[in-house]
Amino acid sequence: MTRSTALQKPAPEADGPAADDLLGTGVDRERRRGRGVNSNASGRYEATARIAFDDGWRSIEDLPPFETTVTVDTTRKIITRNESPDISFDRSINPYRGCEHGCVYCFARPTHAYLGLSPGLDFESKLFVKPEAAELLERELGAKNYVPRTMAIGTNTDPYQPIERRYQVMRRILEVLDKTNHPVGIVTKSALVLRDIDILSRMAQRRLAKVALSVTTLDPVLARKMEPRASTPARRLEALRRLSAAGVPTTVMVAPIIPAVTDSEIERIIDAAAAAGVKEAGYVILRLPLEVRDLFRAWLIEHFPDRVEHVFKRVRDMRGGKDYDSTWGKRMKGAGPYAWQIGRRFEIACAKKGLNRDKVALTSQLFRKPRPETQQLNLFAS
Numbered sequence: 001m002t003r004s005t006a007l008q009k010p011a012p013e014a015d016g017p018a019a020d021d022l023l024g025t026g027v028d029r030e031r032r033r034g035r036g037v038n039s040n041a042s043g044r045y046e047a048t049a050r051i052a053f054d055d056g057w058r059s060i061e062d063l064p065p066f067e068t069t070v071t072v073d074t075t076r077k078i079i080t081r082n083e084s085p086d087i088s089f090d091r092s093i094n095p096y097r098g099c100e101h102g103c104v105y106c107f108a109r110p111t112h113a114y115l116g117l118s119p120g121l122d123f124e125s126k127l128f129v130k131p132e133a134a135e136l137l138e139r140e141l142g143a144k145n146y147v148p149r150t151m152a153i154g155t156n157t158d159p160y161q162p163i164e165r166r167y168q169v170m171r172r173i174l175e176v177l178d179k180t181n182h183p184v185g186i187v188t189k190s191a192l193v194l195r196d197i198d199i200l201s202r203m204a205q206r207r208l209a210k211v212a213l214s215v216t217t218l219d220p221v222l223a224r225k226m227e228p229r230a231s232t233p234a235r236r237l238e239a240l241r242r243l244s245a246a247g248v249p250t251t252v253m254v255a256p257i258i259p260a261v262t263d264s265e266i267e268r269i270i271d272a273a274a275a276a277g278v279k280e281a282g283y284v285i286l287r288l289p290l291e292v293r294d295l296f297r298a299w300l301i302e303h304f305p306d307r308v309e310h311v312f313k314r315v316r317d318m319r320g321g322k323d324y325d326s327t328w329g330k331r332m333k334g335a336g337p338y339a340w341q342i343g344r345r346f347e348i349a350c351a352k353k354g355l356n357r358d359k360v361a362l363t364s365q366l367f368r369k370p371r372p373e374t375q376q377l378n379l380f381a382s
Contacts, residue, residue, distance in 0.1 A: 031065045032121060036102030036228050037295045038302055040066075040121040043113030044290065066125040068100055070163055073128040078136040079151075086328045089152035089185065093137065095169040097128035099157040101189055101230040104299045105256055108156045110290040119291040124229075127163060134172035138370045141180055148367040150183040154212075160190035162229060174199045177208070180370055183362035187212045187253065189230040191239040201246040207363045211243050212251035212282070215269050217262045225303050237276050244277030249360040255284035257342055259314030260307050266342070267349045274353035281355045283346050285334040286315060288324045314338055 027040055080092050098112060102124040109119035117126055130136075140146065153159050159170040177184050178199050186193065186200075186209070193200075193211060203209035213236045217223050220232050231239070244250045252273035257263050270281060288296055300308045312323065318334030319325040325335075333339060350356050 027066070027121060033065065034102075034228050035066055035121055035124055036104040036106075036226070036299075037120045037124075038298055039295060040118045041291070041294070043116065043118055044110075045113050046116065066121050068125050068127060068163070070127050070129050070167075073097060073130045075130055076136070077140070078130065078133050079140050084328060086332060087155075089150055089155070091149065092152040092155050093133065093159075093173060094156045095130055095133050095153070095159050095173060096157050096161060096163065097130075098123050098126060100124055100127060100161045100163060101158055101227055103189070103227045103230065105226065105258065105286060105288075105292065105296055107287045107289055107292060109292050109295065111156070113291065120295055127161075129163065129167050130169060131167065133169050134176050137173055138176050138180075141176070141182065142370045142372060146369070148182055148364040150185050150362050150364070151177065152185050152187070154187035158188050158190060158230075159186065160188045160192040162190075162192075164190075164192060171196055171199070174203075176370070178203050181206065181208060181366035181368055183208045183364055183367075185210045185212070185362070187214065189214050189227060189236065191231040191235040194239050194242055197243065197246050197248070200243065200248045204246075204248045206366055207360065208366070210249045210251065210360060210362060212253050212280075213240050214253040214255050215273065216254075216256065216258075217265055218268055218272060219265075222262070226299075237272055240273060240278050241276035244279075249280070250276075250278045251280040251282060252278045253282050253284070254346065255282070256286040257283055258286045258311070259318075259338070260311045261304065263342065266345050270346075270349040270353055270355065274355060279355060279357075280359055281346075281350050283342070284332050285318060285339060285342065287331060288315065289326065293323050 027038055029038075032038060078093055080094065082090060082092070097115070099106065099108065106123070109123045112119045112123040112126075115128075117123070141148075153170070153173070159173075164170050174184070174196055176182075184203070188211070193213075200209045200211060215233055215236050216226060218233045220234065223230070223233050240250050240252060252269065254266055254269050257266065266283070273281065286296075297308065297312070300311060304311075315323060318336050318339040319330075320335065325331060333343060
């Protein structure tokens with residue numbers, strides 16, 4: 001059964017046990033089969049912590065597994081703006097909230113706390129869809145003061161996560177962007193992006209589309225542990241190959257680079273991506289904001305107990321002695337000797353394969369505002 005308590009939730013020490021051990025929020029393996037994390041600890045804004053415990057009647061064994069549920073998000077605005085100086089875009093779209101891929105390291109997990117949900121298992125099982133995203137986008141693009149610049153999609157949660165097969169929100173968004181000649185940059189971990197290769201290749205001919213796929217590891221066993229419902233590494237590389245062959249500019253994101261877990265694969269990932277026709281590459285160092293730190297620590301304890309302290313020592317070496325540093329300019333790449341070494345390895349690997357020599361710049365010059373409905377009706381009436 002589940003018990004709620006108003007006791008203040010203890011903060012785990014940096015070198016102490018995992019958060020789910022402290023709070024009793026660990027979830028049985030069978031209930032979380034196919035999921036990324038092993039905890040469903042309450043979000044940081046919750047007044048109470050829900051703790052599953054056996055009351056002697058064995059009722060805890062009867063709890064159902066975590067199944068994916070989808071709720072309609074009735075947002076009335078779809079374009080999100082940002083002013084962060086260390087990222088290359090100032091606007092983005094997130095068709096979904098939460099992500100079924102279940103990547104244990106996902107920096108977007110803490111956003112579920114704003115919904116009163118857990119950044120743990122809730123983030124990957126309680127999802128929200130924005131079914132009117134395409135209509136909202138068309139309206140916002142038609143605003144009198146709208147000035148086009150590249151739209152980023154997939155920077156928070158993945159637009160091609162499994163539920164996209166059913167809802168097709170991303171495809172309808174692309175149809176609007178294609179119709180209005182609006183540039184778009186996409187980041188995903190899913191081969192489902194190939195479903196839209198017809199639109200993407202058409203837009204690429206007008207310098208309106210680029211696609212990046214994140215490849216964290218080439219090891220399918222490790223990928224299954226870290227990113228249980230994302231496409232396998234082989235399928236991501238095949239997606240890059242097919243997109244490149246169709247004329248779509250592609251980028252491989254070696255992201256995140258996890259010290260003592262995936263950092264040894266940088267060169268091999270670059271080599272494999274170059275063989276698939278990729279011309280550009282980027283990387284991001286592991287980020288552990290807010291609840292992600294404890295979720296990731298618990299994952300390490302379960303899968304790599306002998307590496308826990310070594311991983312966190314390397315993380316702190318790159319974060320000024322902290323588990324995370326959100327400072328602009330440092331949060332993506334880190335700082336210090338180890339971060340410098342990662343950066344130089346990445347640059348040398350790219351140089352050997354000729355990546356990043358010529359980067360494709362998308363254009364906003366072809367943009368045309370969508371016609372208001374009243375104008376369309378007047379056209380038919382004349």
